[in-house]
Amino acid sequence: MTTLRLTLPDGTVREVPAGTLPREVVASIGPRLLRDAVAVDVGGAVQDLVTPLRAGGSFRVLTAADPRSLDVLRHSGAHILATAVRRLRPDARIGFGPPIEDGFYYDFGVAEPFTTEDLAAFEQEMRRVVAERYPFVRSEVTRDEALRLFADDPLKLERIADLGADEVISTYTDGPFTDLCRGPHVPDTSYLKHFKLLHTAGAYWRGDERRQMLQRIYATAWWKAEDLDAYLHRLEEAKRRDHRALGAQLDLFSTDPRVGPGLILWHPRGAVIRSEIENFERDLILRRGYELVYTPHIYNEKLFEISGHLENFRENMFSSMDVEGTAYRPKPMNCPGHIAIYQSRGRSYRDLPLRFAEFGTLYRYERSGVLHGLLRVRGFTQDDAHIFCTPEQVSEEIGRLLDLVDEVLGVFGYEYSIELSTRPAKAFGSPETWNAAERMLADVLVARGREYTIDAGGGAFYGPKLDFKLVDAIGRKWQGPTVQLDYVLPERFELTYTGADNVPHRPIMLHRVLLGSMERFIGGLIEHYAGAFPLWLAPEQVRVLPLTDEVASAARSVADRLREAGVRVHLDARSETLNYRVRDGALMKVPYLAVVGPREARDGTVAVTLRGAGEKQRPIPIPVDAFTRALRREIETRALTLRAGAPTTGVADAAAD
């Protein structure tokens, strides 16, 4: 019998025979530890306490304090859910039940979909299973035994058929329920204390839409009651920030079935935000060596044949339209147009790098079921650019892009992480080229000390890419900038430039977006800011409120002066009470409310209330000139927080001017 060496965190080494259960090892360390143990980490892999040890290495006990133990708990939660469902609906056939971020789900094959009432009943039953405290019992079985055991569960039989010949087939049993499962699991069902079933949804068996649709139940589970509460609170917070609701409340955008689903109508207030962002970015990239171009909304379909889009992207393209016998397509990407500009004349190495930028409006067909507010649409405007450069220039260009990304994202207050996506299954170009390109991207990141993770197989069909994932104000991740390296399109379009050696060379293309789609980015931004935009983006920056009709003309002249200074200002002289108008301004999330009463009219001041100042904050009297200057500065610096009315900055700074 083989002996395994286990190295404990304190450096001591245990020698145990292969096949020993981790539970025995943990027990030998201490009974108290055994009580707290959820699973173990052996050589970096998480396994449960009842799976025989087959290899040695580092050995660490995982308690509820280790984040990895949550997945174990949730996985067991899925089994407990299945246990409950099987008790109440014995006809339900079982699919998969994995842990996911923040929870778990389980897929069932049932004749009748589950209802909300079913869900409540299942949760009740789960609590019973938990109270019954069934241990999770692991058995290793032969293939034949497994086939017999799950004879009534065709989904499981299919899974068994897919298992490799040398794989250990194991089952886990908790009380009345046995599932084909690799583990790991918590010791018994009583570990699942803080959970909640969330909702049901249809899900295709193994994610394949040609296969049967199963009924999926989503749930969340945590070690501590306060974690569960915090999670549920986070869901509410996300709901409060929902850009679709805020978009309607703040009158930013809408869709209209008469126009078409997934096609966004930007209202004046939303258009302000968008145009401010576009202006900001346009100014920035012009100073970074980009040149603006414009290309049509439809291209001759031939271009997409050459580019490979028809081959690789067809299912996302709108169908073609016939124009005097020639097929045209709404463009799903700008690249062919930018390439055509590149090819409009001969290019020399002296011209490179060329950086063509376009806020290009694209149309992509998305199936009706996936459309979602601003985040998933059929028509959107991309802040696109294509950089044409020599192979020697690529690293430098990537480096410049990293700087640009920093600069842009910082303005919006986003943190981000970087992902390097490598060659996908469906890819053009040789593996050697791909490897070199991937290595080059990694080298630039390393050289700049950037941390990144690898998304294997996540690249575009024409080249590897860097994805920047934004982290918003409540910790959610969003798709951010992407940079894609492309050796393929220059080849397919036969792009060339004349080198110093006076012979043609092939340039390399970089595709990059900073914000992605304006629609999606602003959708995310609405949620990031919860609708309370920083001053430079706020659709309405200041609302001037005359206290009475007597001071209406004084208020009007304040508003005029602000408007003259380039501030987006509204005058609210409705014959409503001040309370009413203050509330209205607050609900519209106007950054500054400037009240003009007899005192202010006499002194040439305004009484300023900052958005979100709360009840304790008293309005601050500020001279109109000083207020105007403070606003200007805040707008120009694109400050993330409101300062122009704050007593220590607004007034003092303004006085110092």
Add this chain to the structure above:
RNA sequence: GCCGACGUAGCUCAAUUGGCAGAGCAGCUGAUUUGUAAUCAGCAGGUUGCGAGUUCGAUUCUCGCCGUCGGCUCCA
């Protein structure tokens, strides 16, 4: 596209077993002149998403279509 839920005034929601479609807010008119989160009164507002069907009678039941929401899949 598929599974499920939903669709009533601009918004948020009501409407007993199928029996004349209602409220608050927003809007309009008038009064009120207000000092930091809703002043009062009146008026107007609807082909109950669209189209069929069942019925003496449909917001309510059935079918089809459109749209929205939660997912599946995919991505900007």
